[in-house]
Amino acid sequence: MNGSILQKTAADCAEELPGARLEHPFGPDWEVYKVRGKVFMLMTEVPGRPVVILKADPGEALALREHNSHITPGYHMNKKHWITLEGGDGVDETLVEEVVTDSYLLVVSHLSKAEQPVDPHTYGGGIRAAR
Template sequence: MNGSALHKTAAECAEELPGSQLEHPFGPAWEVYKVRGKVFMLMTEIPGRPVVILKADPVEAHALREQYSHITPGYHMNKKHWITVEGGEGVDKGLVRELVTDSYRLVVAHLPKADQPVDPHTYGIGARAAR
């Protein structure tokens, strides 16, 4: 998957998520997706190539970085809780959709229960199992 396909796939997935909103708080070079005011995905080409920055469970983030050369610590974010995904070998549509959905679920899980647009413990799990 190349960088433009990466951005397109990530944006399409984010736009499908309940309560997701696109904002540009850092200017037009940054697309920031939020749920209930909390960031779950950023997209930019600032580092010289298209990247998607996502929240990830620290243990899973480490495993992803070990498994995929195109997944690195979060660009300009907490390196333990965020990952940066670039286009490249091994990065496919299914992986990108899974990572975007996981990021969204992690953020939703930390919202007050009354503000959660979905149950973060079950949302998207069936699609993941089918992968």
């Protein structure tokens, strides 16, 4: 998957998540997706390479980085809690949708119950719901 398709896939996924909003607080070169005011995804270009920056559980982030050379520590973010995803071999639509949804659910799980647009433990039947 190339970088522009990566960003389109990530944006399409994010836009379908309940309560997600796109903002541009850092200018036109940064697309920032938030849920209830909390960031769960950023998109920009790192010298010529489109990237998607996502929140991740530290253990999952480490495993993702170990198993895919196109996943690195978060660009301009806390390296333990954020990952950067760029296009390349092994990066497909399923992986992108999973990491975007996981980032969203991780942020939602830290909101108060009243603020949560979905139950982060059951939404979508994804990785978190299986735990």
